[in-house]
Amino acid sequence: MSKTKVSNIVVVGGGTAGWISAALLTKILGNQVKITLIESDKIGIIGVGEATIPPMINFNNALGINENDFLKATKATIKLGIQFENWNEPDSKYMHAFGGVGKNFPFCDFHHFWLNSKKMGLESNFWDFSVNYLAAMQGKFGKMPTLEGTNIPGITYAYHFDAGLYAKFLREHCESQGVKRIEGIVEHVALDENTGNVQTLTLDSQEVIKGDLFIDCSGMRGLLIEQALNTGYEDWSHWLPCDRAMAMPTTSTTPIKPYTRSIAHEAGWQWQIPLQHRTGNGIVYSSRHLDDESAKKILMENVEGTSLAEPKLIKFKTGRRRKQWHKNVVAIGLSSGFLEPLESTSIHLIQTAVVRLVKHFPHNGIKQAEVDEFNRQSKDEVEKIRDFIILHYKLNQRNDSDFWRECQRMEIPETLMQKMALFKSSGKVFRDYEDLFTEIAWQQVMIGQGLIPDDVHPLSNQLSKEQLADLFDNLKVIIQRSVDKLPTHEEFLHNISSQ
Ligand SMILES: Cc1cc2nc3c(=O)[nH]c(=O)nc-3n(C[C@H](O)[C@H](O)[C@H](O)COP(=O)(O)OP(=O)(O)OC[C@H]3O[C@@H](n4cnc5c(N)ncnc54)[C@H](O)[C@@H]3O)c2cc1C
Numbered sequence: 001m002s003k004t005k006v007s008n009i010v011v012v013g014g015g016t017a018g019w020i021s022a023a024l025l026t027k028i029l030g031n032q033v034k035i036t037l038i039e040s041d042k043i044g045i046i047g048v049g050e051a052t053i054p055p056m057i058n059f060n061n062a063l064g065i066n067e068n069d070f071l072k073a074t075k076a077t078i079k080l081g082i083q084f085e086n087w088n089e090p091d092s093k094y095m096h097a098f099g100g101v102g103k104n105f106p107f108c109d110f111h112h113f114w115l116n117s118k119k120m121g122l123e124s125n126f127w128d129f130s131v132n133y134l135a136a137m138q139g140k141f142g143k144m145p146t147l148e149g150t151n152i153p154g155i156t157y158a159y160h161f162d163a164g165l166y167a168k169f170l171r172e173h174c175e176s177q178g179v180k181r182i183e184g185i186v187e188h189v190a191l192d193e194n195t196g197n198v199q200t201l202t203l204d205s206q207e208v209i210k211g212d213l214f215i216d217c218s219g220m221r222g223l224l225i226e227q228a229l230n231t232g233y234e235d236w237s238h239w240l241p242c243d244r245a246m247a248m249p250t251t252s253t254t255p256i257k258p259y260t261r262s263i264a265h266e267a268g269w270q271w272q273i274p275l276q277h278r279t280g281n282g283i284v285y286s287s288r289h290l291d292d293e294s295a296k297k298i299l300m301e302n303v304e305g306t307s308l309a310e311p312k313l314i315k316f317k318t319g320r321r322r323k324q325w326h327k328n329v330v331a332i333g334l335s336s337g338f339l340e341p342l343e344s345t346s347i348h349l350i351q352t353a354v355v356r357l358v359k360h361f362p363h364n365g366i367k368q369a370e371v372d373e374f375n376r377q378s379k380d381e382v383e384k385i386r387d388f389i390i391l392h393y394k395l396n397q398r399n400d401s402d403f404w405r406e407c408q409r410m411e412i413p414e415t416l417m418q419k420m421a422l423f424k425s426s427g428k429v430f431r432d433y434e435d436l437f438t439e440i441a442w443q444q445v446m447i448g449q450g451l452i453p454d455d456v457h458p459l460s461n462q463l464s465k466e467q468l469a470d471l472f473d474n475l476k477v478i479i480q481r482s483v484d485k486l487p488t489h490e491e492f493l494h495n496i497s498s499q
Contacts, residue, residue, distance in 0.1 A: 420451060
């Protein structure tokens with residue numbers, strides 16, 4: 001495809017995607033490659049994207065980022081999960097908590113025992129066996145790899161952070177590692193007549209930038225992957241009908257919650273992301289069902305704290321770029337597609353894309369087979385996340401608007417249909433290859449939204465009602481004792497900032 005050795009990488013865009021890509025490429029490939037990043041302060045970044053998921057911790061470690069420095073610089077807080085509110089009947093709540101629930105037995109997950117206990121007449125809440133849930137509800141956080149005195153996994157966490165401060169933090173990190181930043185607007189993209197590859201970029205200053213491999217991190221516009229290469233877009237809005245968001249920061253309210261809130265409204269949902277210095281808020285909605293003024297009104301009426309800026313409207317189309325790698329352009333971040341932020345997965349997808357690129361890095365020239373494999377893996381990964389997000393909409397139990405009723409009736413991907421049918425009939429759910437979400441994540445959302453299995457694993461019958469009651473009492477004591485030992489979330493943040 002191209003025999004040119006790849007030693008000159010050009011990243012277009014300095015949002016979260018651009019700087020994360022530059023950071024990992026420079027860390028891993030070091031001085032084998034030269035990395036230039038072009039961004040424009042005049043254009044700016046999208047400025048949302050403030051909730052993350054636990055794999056980010058490993059990613060930051062891989063970059064050599066000190067956690068305390070990161071928490072301080074980005075005004076970050078801790079995220080223990082997402083609380084979904086009003087997705088079922090009014091005032092209903094459940095949490096997709098990170099980490100485990102209960103204690104798994106060989107060959108049989110905990111939820112089978114819990115479901116069986118309900119059949120036997122024992123009353124308990126599934127989430128009473130989640131240390132993350134209890135810590136979240138009690139406003140506690142501390143590092144705890146295992147529950148006290150046991151080998152049961154302890155707290156699993158992620159972060160909420162300020163997107164603007166995060167881009168600044170990564171920029172400083174990258175520049176200190178040798179990444180060259182150019183301020184400028186790409187005005188012209190020149191393609192090679194024979195190969196169709198991107199050859200040069202011309203900036204508003206008339207400077208011409210050459211590269212062997214271009215990373216398109218230009219955001220939803222897809223400057224290289226779409227505007228220059230016409231790669232095409234697969235539209236998923238028939239499954240995920242929300243196409244707009246309105247974001248608005250407010251002053252902080254205390255105590256600062258260690259979890260994200262996702263609150264369903266008549267035609268979409270609202271997020272609340274608590275940071276150290278403010279709260280990020282926004283509403284995600286379907287413009288077919290709700291006009292912008294009404295969305296703004298719902299958002300303004302349902303925030304805590306006072307607004308710090310006017311709501312900012314963001315339009316999007318859910319879906320994926322048909323090829324994430326095309327010719328000598330790799331699209332990372334919003335340029336590669338968009339899944340709404342219900343499960344905070346976009347930044348994670350940036351991280352896995354750049355890790356994948358390092359694994360497939362075309363040192364000795366771009367080979368079609370490698371590009372195809374990269375694209376296959378990218379597609380598989382995002383489709384599994386897509387299914388998990390659709391699950392929330394499909395299972396809603398709201399009856400108050402056309403939006404929610406349409407979501408209940410909509411056709412869903414075959415892959416998701418099979419997963420739901422298996423769970424409903426047997427209580428079983430298996431993590432697919434390439435699936436970000438573990439079995440316990442699927443169990444929590446399915447149970448939380450009322451998909452209760454008709455049957456359970458027969459191995460769960462090995463414990464009698466009395467034995468189950470004992471097990472549950474013991475687990476509750478162990479978990480609560482562990483939570484009692486934790487500092488409050490605010491104490492944890494205070495300790496970080498005073499270090
Ligand atoms: C409403 C909403 C909420 C979200 N919430 C979350 C969340 O909670 N968690 C999560 O993980 N993700 C979330 N995301 C996704 C997240 O915001 C993005 O994945 C992330 O910010 C990466 O954006 P980006 O870097 O691809 O694009 P952008 O931030 O848009 O950056 C694009 C960059 O390209 C540059 N650029 C563009 N055109 C040119 C040009 N011609 N010349 C030079 N430079 C150019 C810009 O200057 C900018 O630096 C959310 C997204 C939306 C829309």
